[in-house]
Amino acid sequence: MTPALPFVLPQWLITVAILLAVVGLAAVLIWVERRALGIWQDRWGPNRVWFLGIGQVAADMIKIFMKDDWVPPFADRAVFVIAPSIVMITILLAVAVVPFTPELTIAGDWNIGVLFFLGMTSLAVYSVMLGGWSSNSKYAMLGTLRASAQSISYEVFMGLALLGVVIQTGSFSLKDIVLAQQDLWFVVPQALGFLIFMIAGLAETHRLPLDLPEAEHELTAGFHTEYSGMKFGMFFVGEYVAVVLVSAMLTTLFFGGWLGPTFGFWFMPIVWFAAKTGAFILFFVLLRAAIPRPRFDQFMGFGWKVLLPLSLLNVVVTGAIVVGKGS
């Protein structure tokens, strides 16, 4: 059984700590990604500022905060300003349901945790949509169209991929889902669901190779073409928070969350969770380095023609097995 924390923390402290940690991690990720890509691509990456260049995070933040906060005169000002914050808010709200350990969580025991997560990630698409729409620019418009289509479609497969896990656990609570993996991580029985969820998660975060809404080679910067300064920074950090979130969800849903040999140490669950999540984050970075971008229509076709039947099949088979076992 998981050893309890040797001390009791007030819930507000945990909440603040988790949110700060996630945003902080997202900022550090900028450096991690650039260094990791650098190493994989036979170059250095940022290595000048402070130890191993990690001060680059601070330097980037200073730069982005000092930048001229410019709203294009042709944009719809109010919406243009609000849009970037939506992504931050919704993704951070979704983080609330992730159980980092049994105690370290904001709402991990919530009995609709999975649904809340899906709902919040769905809302995040408004950020991209409103941002691109209010920019009143053609490239942003094309990016927005792609983003809405991509997010809405992959939302479906993401939800369906999760259902297998939910059926096996019999609960929407993420904590219960982790506890149900004591004997066997869900990645084994739900391998298909895992793959689909990962692809859909990648699509939700708009990262290369599935960064079609931004696709700099085609749409310059897609939906955030007109954004600069901190407003762009919110999209940017929002993307990284989403990467952390998806990695954490993959860990929770399929890789046993905090579970792992503890050797009696109270901090081991945190270490396990962090290690698993970190591995997924690095994997996402590696994917970015390794795979080209599919064409938009090919990617949508892949979703509806391949992923949808597969995820439905997964649900049906899992359901049948669970029902069969129960009877």
Add this chain to the structure above:
Amino acid sequence: MSPALKERRADGILGELHTRFPGESFVEQKTADGIPTVWVPAGKLLAVMKYLKLDAKPGYRMLYDLTAVDERLRQNRNGLPKADFSVVYHLMSFERNSDIRVKVALEGESPSVPSLSGLWLNANWYEREAWDLFGIKFDGHPHLVRIMMPRTWQGHPLRKDHPARATEMERFTMDEAKMYREQEALRIKPEEWGMQVQGEDNDFMVLNLGPNHPSVHGVFRVMLQLDGEEIVQAAPDIGYHHRGAEKMGERQSWHTYIPYTDRIDYLGGVMNNLPYLMAVEKMAGIQVPPRAQTIRVMLSEFFRITSHLLFYGTFVQDVGSMSPVFYMFVDRQKAYDVIEAITGFRMHPAWFRIGGVAADLPKGWDRLVREFLDFMPKRLLDYEKMALRNTILKKRCIGIGRYNAEEAIEWGVTGPNLRATGYEWDYRKARPYSGYENFEFDIPTGKNGDVYDRCLVRVEEIRQSLRIIEQCLNNMPEGDYKARHPLTTPPIKDNTMQDIETLIHHFLNVSWGPVIPAGECSMTVEATKGLNSYYLTSDGGTMSYRTRIRTPSFAHLQQIPYISRGLMVPDLIAIIASIDFVMADVDR
């Protein structure tokens, strides 16, 4: 006095022309390059061209180049027809493996000549260029507007009375009114390009892709009419990189123009020097010694490799793969290390000279070249696994932007882009120059003429270039690196202290620059991106009378609307990447 055709027994194509058009006053002109050159009256132009393209067996199917010359200040006319301007058509026949040059003499301040745009699809841009730069009207041209210069430009820059230096012009200022005027001139007028804004039950988006867009490889604009993301119409717009390289040729000495050529196809480095120098040497009657020729071949092939590596990397990147470009830049740097050790410069060494190369190979060059030859093939195999065999990449490339050999020739497409259609034709094999006949190498070809094949052909060409370099390494001849000829610039000076000749030559060639005998010559090389020619006219002076640079990329870009219709925006990006152009090579 060149006799008119009917008065002498002409053979070859000129004889055929004589038979077909008896009694016409066609004037034959002798040129240094030996290309049959004939002046025809403007009224007969269409008939002659039609005959040459369609009726002659085999026909001259490619309109290789179309340009003009301002003849008004030319001194050495030697019996050429009286002309204020001449329009020059350079046709190419692959079956005959020979060319023909047709000229039309024009008189007056605003001359005009019938347009060939009904006969060759690619005449369109060439005629616009001649209109823009010379003010020659092409009657019947569908859309004769400026192509290189801004729409607001006054005058026609390549006319001899147009100033060549900023100091000869009025001081340039940009006030607000002018800025608005210039911006307004750049705005897309959809109907001008045959674009619809509204369909029956939907609106179309008119999108400005470029001139500053991450994937257009420089300053290149494609105006698009989009239905969703599908391209209904595309209209490329060039001229943003126009630096007047041809005009500069008219006020630089033959020698000091060499560095300008490096910057035409700026990825081709010294390979650009080659056609220019070959043309100058031909007119001067210089024989380049074998060692110099082999050094030229070796460095040209090095630049083919660096250019193709850059293509390879950026192509894969434009299709959305982030990493390979970095590996290829590393390799490219390895090649540049060798180039730098030999020439002292990376990208634009301007290292070839009239009559040879600037210096002999440095000590230890062979070791450096050997190291590179050992290093490169392994890497190419890696890339094949990493990039070319990737399913996503294949899905995005195969079958996209297809054209066949017929269409390629119609559009003036040459080089790897022609070979990708399966048409096995390489200038180095068909008409060897600089000693290419002594080398063993294959001509890689594709099958489908699509984006993917254009990449494959180039990758294979890297391997063939390595083969050529290896042969250069193993068989580098001994001897002079520069011809012992008075017009060689600067001359070899090993005897300067003993004889007056080389000292005088050096003095003259450095103070005036060499004086090249009057004449005309066009020389072509198989450059990195296709056929690159310099068509030089000397009036017996220290400077060129007219420098015409025929670049492959100009022709290739003109074809974009034709092969991208009905595809999606990402396909257009893949097509643009697969064409492999640099804007300096288009606009010059």
